Amino acid sequence: MVFEVRDLSFAYPGGKSLLQNLTFSLAASDRVLLRGDNGSGKSTLLLLLMGILAPSSGSVKLNGQESRKLSADQYRGVFYSGQSARESLFGLVPRHDIELWRLAAFGRNGEIDLTTLDDPLAAKLDTPYTSLSGGEMRACANLLLPFFAERFWLLDEPTVGLDTFRQQRFAQICAERAANGGGMLIVSHDPALAEELFDRFLLLENGRLRELK
Amino acid sequence: MKKLHPLSLIFLALWFSSAAVFVLRLEWLGIALLLAFLCNLLYFGFSGKTWLRPVVRMLPLFLSVLLIQALFVKKGSLVWGRGWYGIYSAGLQGGVAFGLRLLILFFSARLLLKLDYEDFDAAFHAVQLPEELGFMVFYTIHVLPWAGDRISHNRQLLRLRGVELRELPWRQKLRIYQRISLSLLADLLSRSSVQAIALELRGFRSGGQRTRLHKRSFSWRDALALAFIAAFTAAFFIF
Known part of the structure; x- marks a missing residue:
């Protein structure tokens, strides 16, 4: 799985140019931390990678195919979780979201063993999202990460709102991933996210992407 | 058009949608559609992308209603017939009228959707509504x-x-x-x-006094739009 970005520029309708001529690639085993100021375009870049937004110019390809033209099965190599946890969750309660992930990963006859979920949220799978806190919704969006180790993770601010236990658990999941050679691109401002987890550091600044050594 | 008071725009949209519901004659429905379309054109400019795509999406619905009406309504004069089967004028008119009504409602809704909360607030305030x-x-x-x-x-x-x-x-x-x-x-x-x-x-x-940054008032454009509505309504009842 590889993302290829060539001369990517983007501006929201009526807005000034947010991203200018970005060129970079992501290999399946890259562990990338993307940083940048608020409003610098980090989340927008992820939306462009996933084909949710169309570039103003340039191209974004996933495995050689334009992201905007990907079919559903071509997304099976990526686990994307957006900046808003609620917007990333499906249905009315966490169980609905888990069922959809099960369907996506294992088909109709597959199973996710819910007894293995190492999170207090496992007791709240039938609680409506409207009754969950922001942190719990974020935890819910991260809940199934260990089940999708074979996918490339594109996570936008995955630790925002998490309590200490969940932050530590997320760091542990990422450490396991780093040890197993799994790839990920994480957008985060969280200083607690250990830099040892990553092998590439990107900084988005004034519409340009800079690789930090 | 863009300088119309929001209340006038709401009146226009209501007038068009009332025409879509109550007007029976095809030619009047056609005129109402033309006017609603012109209003959209003046208000949004000519952007085929924004209105043509939804209209094309509605086509299968128009055609199926037209087909059902043509197949099953046996009133009015015979337009075309062969053997036991015939297509009657009332069926065709019903199908076409449905399409016209839907389009008028679509263009009226587009006018209303362009208004944001501030506009509704200004419009309702102009007629002393909360x-x-x-x-x-x-x-x-x-x-x-x-x-x-x-x-x-x-x-x-x-x-x-x-x-x-x-x-x-x-x-x-x-x-x-x-x-x-x-x-x-x-x-x-x-x-x-x-x-x-x-x-x-x-x-x-x-109730009570409110602070407003900018108070929009009626202008000659609003008077013109309202006079236009009144004239067409009167023409409809007369002819």
Whole structure:
């Protein structure tokens, strides 16, 4: 799985140019931390990678195919979780979201063993999202990460709102991933996210992407 | 057109949609459609992308209604016949009228959708109606487009996870649509209560003095638009 970005520029309708001529690639085993100021375009870049937004110019390809033209099965190599946890969750309660992930990963006859979920949220799978806190919704969006180790993770601010236990658990999941050679691109401002987890550091600044050594 | 007072624009939209519902004669429906289209053109400019695509999407609905009316309505004069079967004028007229009505409603709705909350507030304030009513009308008008966006968002969520809805068996599809509609309803309810609280917190009340940055008043354009409506309504009743 590889993302290829060539001369990517983007501006929201009526807005000034947010991203200018970005060129970079992501290999399946890259562990990338993307940083940048608020409003610098980090989340927008992820939306462009996933084909949710169309570039103003340039191209974004996933495995050689334009992201905007990907079919559903071509997304099976990526686990994307957006900046808003609620917007990333499906249905009315966490169980609905888990069922959809099960369907996506294992088909109709597959199973996710819910007894293995190492999170207090496992007791709240039938609680409506409207009754969950922001942190719990974020935890819910991260809940199934260990089940999708074979996918490339594109996570936008995955630790925002998490309590200490969940932050530590997320760091542990990422450490396991780093040890197993799994790839990920994480957008985060969280200083607690250990830099040892990553092998590439990107900084988005004034519409340009800079690789930090 | 863009300088019209929001109240005039609401009147125009209401007038067009009333015409769509109450006018029976095809030629008058055609005129109302033309006027609604012209209003859209003046207001939004000529952008085929924004109105042509939804109109093309509605085509199968128009054609199926036209077909059903032509097949089953046996009133009026015979337009075409062979053997035991015939197509009658009332059936054709009914089908065409349905298409025209739907298009008029579509163009009226587009006019209303362009108005934001400030516009509804200004319009309702001009006729001494409380802000809450303006808010409720604004909220109701935007419910359908919002629901459409939510459905698209949910379909996108499926696609991004690698689930192709078309490939699923109908039972599974129904289950997913059930989940989508349930979450839609829940979101709608929670969103409306959040909006109501936000409104209260900003001190919106039905009475008392309010601070306004800019008060929009009626101009000659509004008088012209209203006179236009009155003239056409009178012409409709006379002829």
